[in-house]
Amino acid sequence: MSAIDTENNVATRVYRIEVHPAEVADDPVGRSVLHEARELHLAEALREVRSARLYLIETTLSETDIDQVARELLADPVNQRPVIGSTEPADGAQLVEVHYLPGVMDPVAMSTHDAIVEMLGPRAAGCEVRTGYRYDMIGAGRDEAERIAGAMLANPVVQSVSFEPFAPEAFVKGTPYELNLTHVPIRELDDEGLMKMSREAHLFLSLEEMRCIRDYYRDADRMPTDVELETLAQTWSEHCVHKTLKSRISYTEGERRFSDAGDTGNAGSDIDWSSRPNHTVNDDGTVTIDNLLKSTIAAATFELTSDGVDWCISVFEDNAGVIAFDGTDAVTFKVETHNHPSAIEPYGGAATGIGGCIRDTMGTGLAAKPIANTDVFCVADPQWDRAKLPKGVLHPRRVLKQVVAGVRDYGNRMGIPTVNGAVWFDDRYLGNPLVFAGSVGLIPRDMAFGEVQPGDRIIVLGGRTGRDGIHGATFSSAELTDTHADEFSHAVQIGNAITEKTCLDVILQARDHASGCLYNAITDCGAGGFSSAVGEMGEKIGAYVELEKAPLKYEGLSYTEIWISEAQERMVLSVPPEKVAAVTALAEAEGVEWCDLGHFGTDDAELVLTYENTEVGRLSMKFLHEGIPQPTRQATWAGQSKIGNRKSEILDAPIDRLLVKLLSHPNIASKHWIVRQYDHEVQGGSVVKPLAGPNGDGPGDAAVLRPKLDSDRGVALSVGLCTAFGDVDPYWMTLASIDEAVRNAVCVGADPSKIAILDNFCWPSCDAPENLGSLVRAAEACYDGAKAFRTPFISGKDSLNNQFTTESGETIQIPPTLLISAMGIVHDTARCVTMDAKAAGNYLFQVGVTTNQLGGSHLQLVTGQGSTDVPRVDLAKAPAQLATVAKLIAEGLVASAHDCSDGGMLVAAAEMAFAGGLGVDLDLTAVPREGELTDLAACYAETPTRVLVEVTAEHYDAVVKALQGTGVPFGELGQFNDSTRLTARGNNGPLVDASLDDLRNAWLKPLDW
Amino acid sequence: MNAKPKTLILRTAGINREGDLIRAFELAGAETLTVHLHALIDDPSPLETCDILGLPGGFSYGDDIAAGRILANRIRHRLLPAIRGFVAAGKPVIGICNGFQVLVKTGLLPGFEEDADASPQRVTLTDNALPRFVNKWVELDVQSETRCIWTRGIERIECPIAHGEGRFVAPPQVLDRLETNGQVALRYATNPNGSDRDIAGICDPTGLVFGLMPHPEDNIHPTHHTAWTTGLDTTATSGLRLFENAVQYAAERVAQPASNA
The missing domain is CATH 3.90.650.10 (PurM-like C-terminal domain)
Structure with a gap:
């Protein structure tokens, strides 16, 4: 890229602007970095940290213009001081600068660009902005500065660190993409070749699935294109299709072995297998379960709905479960996990976790309005010895701090109260922490369903498509290893909550338009990006997609990258052609970008992908959605207890000392540090807050809010999480979790006959029969518990490869973890306690x-x-x-x-x-x-x-x-x-x-x- | 029948507490009209037809660069004379949280008499002393000497704060002037963010333009208060009375339009 704008013959250059506190003493950010570095014992000699915000602007603007930008836009005239260029380090300080890597979402840079253009007009068009932070570490040497940067300030997956002023002469640019249609010779491959391809192309498909695809193309007598294979891999990923929970399972119960001799406590824990739907007890004592999800969790719901539970509106079908709220409105609930992205980049992983879950709410029915968030984290001991951290693992304290910051920054900016959650500590989460994010929505009952119509335009609203998040769906379905941070940095995403908020503003106006809802269906771009969103929406009637129409963040994306990118904040609407103008007018009025990506409905209900009028992919929707082979998976349960293998502190304390000890256990101890960082009041419906009591120093059991400000009807939200019982038997763990979630909701005033629940399974690899066996037991308990409490499951999500393999080959499996989230109706919030x-x-x-x-x-x-x-x-x-x-x-x-x-x-x-x-x-x-x-x-x-x-x-x-x-x-x-x-x-x-x-x-x- | 005073609620990308503010004004007896910034720039006439202006909380443009900075710049470049005209007509303005940050960064607050043309920024709202977002309930003492029309007859309000950049900072001479001039409207009983002299809200010299960091619009219902389940009478410290004051003021102004010349 030339540094000369040839058309106008004006030189572009990169200006560097530093924004310093006007008074050295007025530097809360610097103080906070110093405090944290001391807490973590990273640099004993560090005396002071001074912070500055950095802006790099590549532009043809003059220095006078930049001076105006610095004074009027970037620096606060009361308490900040801008400097164009670089200042000398303060008092011989070691400098640390943190900048986002090129291509990583930088919302501040985008906003700054827009504000400069607005301020200076057309002559500023074309300027590019990047932002960063500068820290002057006074008293620290280079080694200490590197340690602090590595442990606290920067994540190499998304940021670069520089120890001197970073002042590039020009920004790195993408190069224009030229169509290069790629065919993949899969038809000739043997088993070994298939698995090599699955692994190296990051498809993460099993041998059986690879064979099935190969045979499909042998029958079709052609080679697949790369984008076809990617589409199959995304759609068939564990993340998208839940193939384990939906598979046929052969379950064997071994002899019970308890680690504690003479302990007979669980001798009667056998499940009665005789009268369960779609379960066959075989002569050899094994049990065959046809589609575990359908035969347990979903079965309970359908049995309940045919037995008088008449308030479920939409279950398991849509992006969230939907139940009746009152005569006119319904409430929706979805809980997602975002574990693997959060392991590698906790801030972005958690933020996009909650952002994606909120989009599920926006993509439920004809769009629900998000009214509350929930979050649950599972991490290792925050006091973990830093020296004993395996390679490729972030410290648990850092993980927790950053996942909280991620949920905070996204949820607060969206204006959605985050009202309920929990944190569970167990050292087995060290390499694979868990991040659960929940979103509750409000939707008119008559808007609870949408249906794509042939001829509808595929209208995309929101963010641009970039390389971020590529292979997120397949990556989340794989097991983490010490090299994942390097291999999968592109699967990590940084979100921009305001893009999603403006998108929401437009969607609600389009939904509630005076002439009626302006679209027939809506869904979000989540895992798998366009490939999943358009693929699912067009499942019955096909879709024709023109990939070059998607607005891109930067040049150089191939058609495949556009198709599978998981760039955030994009919603797909199915809009009748005559209503497109009305939708796009609303979008333009709010400054929301949109594109018309093609149309739904093709002759043979196929998915047809084109790029600049060249067909790049064609797949039968039937094969895409129904072609996945259903092998029988082996599950065993030997009744082995894991208790006794854990870190323990033998303590023979009297009852009063134990009370203090228990109140201090991090699972029980106050989470005010987290709760106070979340806005739990916004939207004005707060009734029972997360911290209870006049001084907010008690742990509330559940949150209650009034989603409709003119009504005193409420929704209670709670969780049940009893992971420690699962080390003995996930069956009892699950029942305890359901009991706890229901009990928490009841304790604040929910009607127990109107409580819906959600399941989120996070398990270690279920290729191991013993892990699948414990999953089966949990699922059976879901059936038993839901039926007994008459609490239907309305939605759920599983994440089944949660384990971490260290450099030395040791695999740390997480404890089987089942989060039960509950949503209950409160008839009169004035009666809440x-x-x-x-x-x-x-x-x-x-x-x-x-x-x-x-x-x-x-x-x-x-x-x-x-x-x-x-x-x-x-x-x-x-x-x-x-x-x-x-x-x-x-x-x-x-x-x-x-x-x-x-x-x-x-x-x-x-x-x-x-x-x-x-x-x-x-x-x-x-x-x-x-x-x-x-x-x-x-x-x-x-x-x-x-x-x-x-x-x-x-x-x-x-x-x-x-x-x-x-x-x-x-x-x-x-x-x-x-x-x-x-x-x-x-x-x-x-x-x-x-x-x-x-x-x-x-x-x-x-x-x- | 007298028409209800109408409140113009200004929203833009990232504003998210407009629903709370609309509810507060409606309970206080006003009608509301919510307008997007783009639409108001294109057609500022709602500023003529409306009686009160409300700038709600949120994260306008993500609070990127600094809280309220980008929205303040846009208003400064596109809308400032129209809003000045609104105030000159004797109509009340409130900015809450992000709205307060915007009022301060456009120079509409403290709005000293000599600032009318250049509209310099005299004070700021910046990173909390502990630089992160905090949501908690606070007690606010109305300053008896304030000329603020919004706080008339009120002694104490309890309501939540929800901000990361709520620390009120100004040079000492500006702080002195605000105090002497009756422009300090609200102080925190216990300072939650390191604000200079515990200042939570200020008004302009006319008392019409009022900005505050806490959210009185989130304490307007019997089940809002942190201690409502104890049976405490929470109406005594409700935030609703602020809005009622302005609505009443506006209603009286509409009834006697000649006096506002």
Whole structure:
């Protein structure tokens, strides 16, 4: 690229502008970098960090123009100082500069470009902007600066680091693409050749699938083009088609072996296989399951809907599940995972995770309006020894900080409240952290379905297409290794929330247009990009696509790259030709880019891809969507427990010391550090906030919001996550998770007969029969739990290759992780309750029995004392028990309610007390039990289905009568009081006398980052 | 029957709390008209037909470069005289969060008398002392000596903040002048972001143009307050009264148009 604009003969050059704080002392960013570097012990000699924002502008503009841009646009006249060029490092500081790599989405650069053009007019057109940060590290040497940059400031996947002022003479440019139609000789390949191709071309298809494709092209008597193969790989990826969950499975149960001799706790955990839909018990004792998803999770929903559950509107079909909210509107819910991108680039991975999930909401029915986000993270110990970090792995503390920042920056900018979530810590997530992102939407009931019509134009709204995110779908379906960060950097994406927000603004106007909805169907470009979006929308009628029509971020993309790019913030609408002008007028009024990519409907329902009038691909939709071979997969379950293999800290502490220890366990400790970074009030519907109590120092059980500001009807959102039980048996883990999610929603006032749930399975490789076996058990529990609680599954997503292989070949499998998310209807939000204790003199009841089963409890996690005796949900009793609690709340008889789960009863009681600023005195012998119960279990067992409720003297009799009337076991544990202490006495007298301030601090401090 | 005062709600790419603000004005008795910046630049006539102007919260243009900076520049280049005319006509303006950042960066606040032509930026809203986004509830004390028409008769408001760049910063002499001139309308009871002199909101010398970082529009319903489940009377510190004040002011102005010349 010449540095001379030949047409006007004006030299282009790159200006460098530094924006410094006007006062050295007024530099919060520099201070925060210094603080973090010290926290991480990265540079003991570092005394001070000074930050500056950098802008590189490649333009023909004069220095006078640039000076005006710097003063009027880039620097704040009150507290900043612009410098054109480079300043000398301060006080002999070592310089660190961080710049985005060329081609990486840089929203600030895009906005700056637009603002310069607006400010200076046409003469600024054609300018290009890149941005970066400069840090002057005072007191640090080059080595320390490199360490800080590597550990905190830059990720080489998307950013470059420079130790001197970065001032390129010209920006790197793409070169124009010239059509180069590529055919792939697959027909001649043997098994070895097929697998080599699958691996090297990053198709990640199995041998059987590769053979199937080869045979298809042998029959068709032609070679596939590269874009056809890519389309098949994307569409057949685990990520897109859930082939494991949908496959036929042969399940074998081995003999049980427990690590703890004499432990018989789970001897009765056998599943009754006899009467399950599409399950065949064979003579040899094996069970054949035809389509696991359909035969368990979906089966429960369909059985429930044919048995009186009449409020499901759309399940498993669309981008999100849809249930009735009131007479006119419906609510939608979708939860996604974005694990592998987040492992490599946590900030961008999490941001695009939530961004993609929000697009699912926008692509549900004829577009739902996003009204809430949820997020759950699973990471390793944030105190992990930095020196023992395997190659290719980011430190867990950094991962957590950056995934939170990613969700924060995307959700907050979109103006969607992030209201509920959880974090689970386990060292097996070291190389493969989990990021779950959920999105809730509101949609008119009569807009819940769309259908593509032949002749509709394929209109794309939103972001431009670039090389970012290529192979995301196939990459997410593969296993992570230490070299993935290098190999798959192109699968990583950075989002631009404002592009998505403007897209949403346009879509809602088009949906609610005075003349009726302007389009027939809508979906988002997620994994697989256009290939999945257009491929799915045109599944029944075909599509004709002109790939050169897509606006590109930069030159040089091939037709295949355009087709499979996962560039963010793009929505695909199926628009009748006569309405295209109205849609595009709305887009242009809001400054949203659009293109017309072709049309739906072809003669043979084929997918036809062209580039500049040359056909580059032609595939039968039938083969694309139904051609994938369905092998039988082997699943085994030997009943082996993993408890005892984990890191443990043997601790023989008395009950009061354990209370502090448990409140400080990171799973239980306050997540205010995260919650406070999310806007949970925006949209004005907040009823029950994530942190409860007048001072916001109690862990709310679930969030409640009013999606319609003129109505007091609400939606409750909660999660259940009981990963530790899964080390013994995923069946009981799953039931506990469903129970917990439902219980959390009930505790704030949701109607338990109107709760829908979602499943997100994150498993290690299910090519291993024992992992598939544990997945089967979890799925069977989903069926049993959903049916018993009458909580239909409405949507779900799985991620089944979550393990990390280190440089030395060791594979770390994540623990089988099932997130259950629940969404429940609240009839009258004025009746909602929170978990903070309300008044001295009020009584504290425990509803539900406690058992001595301590397996998988947090007590076990902190003491390391092992047991495989995990608690079990009693499906015969649990639903009625929670319904009773719900009824008490609905009748206004309960002052506060708190679910009794992680950490057990004493932890829950302590949380209620300090959140309400009240003391509490407890009698452990009043804890409901069946048979004998130890004081330890009374305090810390995590028996499911238990709720603590606070009752006033006024309602005491009514509550007791109601509980007795339904036969639900309950006990009166004690009263709240005006003291500042939590006291408890057990079988042999006083056991705990603790200061509430100490307990609150134990809970607040561990993650107070 | 008297027509309701009409509030013009200005939105653009990245504005996201317009729904909250619309609800607040409607509950306060106003009608609302929501207009995109592009449309208002093309046709500024709604500024003549509307009685109140509201700049809602959000992340205009992503808050790229700095919060509110790009929107402020666009207004400065395309719309400033029209908005000045709106204020000169005696009509109230509120900017909340991003709207406050925009009012400050266009120079409409503090809007000292001598600034009318050049509209220099005198104060700023910048990175919180802990430089990241924070959402929490705050207590706000209305300054008794303020000339702000929005806060009349109110002593305390409780509502959430939700911002990453809400630290109010100004040179000492400007701060002094704001104080002496009754332009400091709201202070934080407990400073959440390092703002100079705990300032949460200021007004212009006419008292009509009001900007604040916290979100009074998110405490207008009985179940908004953090402590509503305790049975606390939350109406005493509701944010709604701010909007009612402006709507009442506008209604009176409409009733006596001659007095606003």
